[in-house]
Each structure stands twice: as C-alpha cells, then as structure tokens.
Amino acid sequence: MNSKLFVIYGLILVALVLSGCEKKNPPQTKTSKTTITNKENKMDITKESFGQVDGKEVFAYTLTNANALKAKLMTYGGILISLEVPDKNGQLADIVLGYDNVDDYVKLNPYFGALIGRFGNRIGKGRFTLDGVDYQLATNDGENHLHGGLKGFDKVIWNAEEVKTPNAVGVKFTYLSKDGEENYPGNLKCTVIYTLTNDNELKIEYEAETDKATPINLTHHSYFNLNAMTDNVLSHELTLTADNFTPVDAGLIPTGEIAPVKGGPMDFTSTHTIGERIDKVTGGYDHNYVLNNSDGSLALAATVTEPTSGRVMEILTTEPGIQFYSGNFLDGAITGKDGIVYKKHYGFCLETQHFPDSPNKPNFPSCILRPGEKYTQVTIHKFYAK
Ligand code: BGC
Secondary structure, rough: OOHHHHHHHHHHHHHHEEEHHHHHHHHHHHHHHHHHHHHHHHHHEEEEEEEEEEEEEEEEEEEEOOOOOEEEEEOEEEEEEEEEOOOOOOOEEEEEOOOOOOHHHHHHHOOEEEEEEEEEOHHHEEEEEEOEEEEEOOOOOEEEEEOOOOOOHHHOOOOEEEEEEEEEEEEEEEEEEOOOHHHHOOOOOEEEEEEEEEOEEEEEEEEEEEEEEEEEEEEEEEEOOOOOOOOOOOOOEEEEEEEEEEEEOOOEEEEEOEEEOOOOOOOOOOEOOOOOOHHHHHHHHHEEEOOOOOOOEEHHHHHEEOOOEEEEEEEEEOOOEEEEEOOOOOOOEEEEEHHOOOOEEEEEEEEEOOOOOHHHHOOOOOOOOOOOEEEEEEEEEEEOOO
16 A cells, blocks of 8 residues: 555544544433433422411422422421432332421421421520520420420521522521520521432531520421331331430430440440330430531431331431430321321431530530521431332
C-alpha cells in the first residue's frame, strides 16, 4: 500500500470510529436526561385544605418523591399525617399512626406525628431556675410537665412554604413562640423543614433563635408501625447505638444517673425484638437512651426492621439522646385512620432529643439557648426493604 492510500484508509477508519461514537453517545445522554426529567416529573407537592381549627384554615401538603414514596403533613402541629414507604415487594403502605381528619387530632392526640416543643419530654414538677429566675410551667403529666405544656407546638398552627430541590420535595414550617407562652422565657423563632428525598429519606431540620435565654428541646413524635398497623410492633427488631440510658423514677423523671444498658432488657446494642424482654421493663419501654455519638455530628442512632414486610427504618441524628417509647399507653380507646383500632404497642416512637429534665440536671448536655446563638438539629429517617 502506498503512503497516500494508507492516509486515505486511515482517515476513513477515524471517520467510521467517530461516527460510531456519535451514534452511541446521543441515546445514552438522552436516556439519562429522560430519567432525570421523569424523576422531576414524578416529584410532586400538592396542597389542600384539611379543615379548620379555631376558625383558622389548616392545610395539608402531600409530598411525593421520584420513587412514589409519600409524606402528608399539615400546618396544625406540623403533624405528619401519613407516610407511605415500600415493603420488600415494592408495595407502598402507610406506616404511621394518625387520624383521617383534623377534628380528631384536636379532640385527642397522644402526639401522633407531631412537632414537639418548646421542651419535648418531661421537666420535673414543671419547675426550673435559669439565671437566678424561677419558672413554673404547666404540670400536664401528673405532677410533671410534658411536651411543652397545655398548648405545645403540637397544637399550634405553623406557617408553611413549599420547598423543592432537584433531589427532594418538602415543607418549611415556621412558628414564633412568644415570650411567656406556656410560661417559657423569650420570643423563640422556630423553623422546621421536612423534606422527602429521592434517597427515600424523611429529613427533619430544626433551627431556632431566641431573645432571652430559654430551655429548648424540639422533636418529632411519629408512632411507627412498619407493618402498616396489621399487628402490634412487638416483633419489630430494634438496634440502638447507645451503651447507656437515663434511669427514671415512677413519674418518668430521670434520677440523673447515666447507667449502662449492658446485658439487661434495656440493651439494644445488638438487635432484639421490641417484645422479647418488654415484660422485664416496668410499664414497657419509655426511656431516654444516651447515644454513643455526642459531638453533634450526624450519626446512626437506631435501626428498626419489620421481618414480614421487610421494611427497615434507620434513624440518624445530631442529637445526644433518643426516647424509645413502645406505645405502652395505647389501649384500644383510639380508632385511627381507616377505622384501625390502636391497641397496646400498636406503634413505637423514637424521639431524637436532649435528655428529659435537663434544665434541672447540670450533668446532662445543656438545653439552654441564649440570644445570639442558634439551635440546630438534623434527624433523618431512611427507609428501605430487604
Ligand atoms: C412519652 C410517653 C408519653 C408519650 C405520649 C412519649 O414521648 O415518653 O411517656 O406517654 O410520649 O404522650
């Protein structure tokens, strides 16, 4: 072959290779683009009226992520009304307890799905002293203060704004808790952003600022049942990243001790079903676990698996504690969504938080927010099935 022909053949070959590449590349680009477009198209936020409370309209927002998971939230109490996640066969079902209408939430709500504040969990006798001033809060749980008092953040109407990012849909709730509300000091500006991501996470981001020093302990109070309320939660398997817990007195106020869980019925450092040792715990589980990660970074706190459906929920948090409550006070008196009767242990709560009664326990991580500081918390509920 002479050198001219060699060059011509060479050029033809290069042209063929290039045209081949051109043919291959566009469909690839197109597919991935279409996927992204489809994902964005599938993601959705709808807003509807959910009735009225005290003459004020309450709105419900339904978030749908790219994988068809759904979270429905309302402005009353920032309540998560329903959360649909898939089982091992891809079957979606609602996995949180709640009601079909707002009136039932107003009538009687043991905090189903609610945002809790200003101070989640208990404060002994409703009393604390801060910077030399004594405060007396409502005693709405025997002689103690529970979940923010008579009208906590679970019973107020929050402002809401839709949030959309390429990977998530959400609602941003804001609420100004005025100085003196429920006898807490300081105007407290709160923001809670719930997002449902395309990685199948329900992410809750909290922020707050105050103009006077105040205790603060915000949390979310969903009762979960990963088998869609077909039975109680005693066969759910639980692991907690906690070597210690805070023992309590008869009124569920911590004694101040940080005790190891090792070996006993409180020990979930290795996986156990909720029901396996519950009879050995007086009243059932209703305890604050001291998470091993205490530096404020986001870390795995809990994993719950429901073996029949295969649904798994992981909880990651920046908080130092988590209250594990096994639905001990549910007794069949409440009929919830779809006419389902919520019997004992029909739901469990894992409330990420600072420790109960921390305003009165100097050895617990401080829950005091001062002017100029920012309260932040991030908690993620991640779902998959196996
Ligand atoms: C508490 C329980 C209480 C439940 C509902 C939980 O956070 O730890 O003692 O019964 O909330 O009020």
